[in-house]
Amino acid sequence: MTVALKKPHKSARKPKGDGHLRRGEILAAAEKIFIAEGYAGATIRKIADAVGVSSTALYMHFRDKDQILLEISDDAIGQLLAVNVDIAHRPIDAVARVKLMLEAYMRFALDNPNTYQLVFCGSRDVISKEKQAATAELGDRCFAEFSGPIHEIAAAGRLRTGSGESAAQVLWAACHGLVALLITMPDRNWAPREELMKVTLEGLLHGLVTD
């Protein structure tokens, strides 16, 4: 994010003025389109048109299409991570922290459906493994923050079945499943979202954790 640092020694390469502005413009335009039309709808050419530049120009600033959209997603997930870290430091019961984190997770998914799909529902078909490296790492850290309190609970012997690790994975998966279905099948006869989230969380926590 910092401007290339000047080597005072020789040939301090100064950026050309609007050179590093373009990058931001592209990201802004891409984000708008991506949010509105999803991964497939966010075409290189469409983004370029929105910026008012040829499609080739995007390759000056980004390796490929995926890098653009993943960079956008990184931003979003960074916010989620920040929320998780914040919750992790609150002086409240571990179960309450878990609940808050999972709630925040689900709200994030429902608020950023396209980003969520790109990162958490992306099959290997559409986006390759290595490209996700940075984004996946952010996701890992979110999961790590979240599994912290779970392991506290496990260490306190309050887990009814399974290890702390499997409990964490199951809780995550359950919340993922709920938001994933809500996102990909929005037209179904769903019960109210708040109730679904509540039943999922209370049901699973009540079933997994002894008080």
Place this chain on the structure above:
Amino acid sequence: MTVALKKPHKSARKPKGDGHLRRGEILAAAEKIFIAEGYAGATIRKIADAVGVSSTALYMHFRDKDQILLEISDDAIGQLLAVNVDIAHRPIDAVARVKLMLEAYMRFALDNPNTYQLVFCGSRDVISKEKQAATAELGDRCFAEFSGPIHEIAAAGRLRTGSGESAAQVLWAACHGLVALLITMPDRNWAPREELMKVTLEGLLHGLVTD
């Protein structure tokens, strides 16, 4: 599956011999490729090559690519539905039926990951709404079979929180989340699949249903 029946009356349009064989050949070839390489990998041209026919020929027998792959998926989901119907008729406790159905569901997903993704993880980006009509209907009937015993449980007053409908949706979503994550992120440090399934089912059922 049956050969077109002859109308003895008039102008019984007889298929040309290999005419209706083609359709099956195409489906067989497409299924093989689809299972091995997924939605994006199952190209019209690749399928046509495998059959030994020009890509245009596929449009003689199917409206478009999606129809081919959805027809394949229909077959698979039909089997899942049959299993559910079978379980629904067993003279065992409703909770046991629910458990068996969800287990069957998850095993089906893990055994047919590409079909599962096509039907249950398909974003509107890749496959349009109306085309899924038939397949979605099959999925609905699976869900209906599954939510039957849940409503029995609800009617017996054994539900700890929420309505029968929301309980059914939550249970489904939790199982979906687990298999979806296992399919799309196979390289993670997952706990053993059997344990994850067990913790999910026992945790949620214990949390939602009173004995």
Place this chain on the structure above:
DNA sequence: ATCCGACACTAAACGGGAATCACCCAAAGG
């Protein structure tokens, strides 16, 4: 002042996807 190299950018093209078009050709029916 002039040259040079780096950079932002572009037009054109490539290869590969789905889908359509305008035709063929063989065989069935009268």
Place this chain on the structure above:
DNA sequence: CCTTTGGGTGATTCCCGTTTAGTGTCGGAT
């Protein structure tokens, strides 16, 4: 016999992501 018709085809269209080769322009060193 000739006509109809349905499976089949090659060429084409339109989009996609990405590459190539070339253009103009600026900063800095000579």
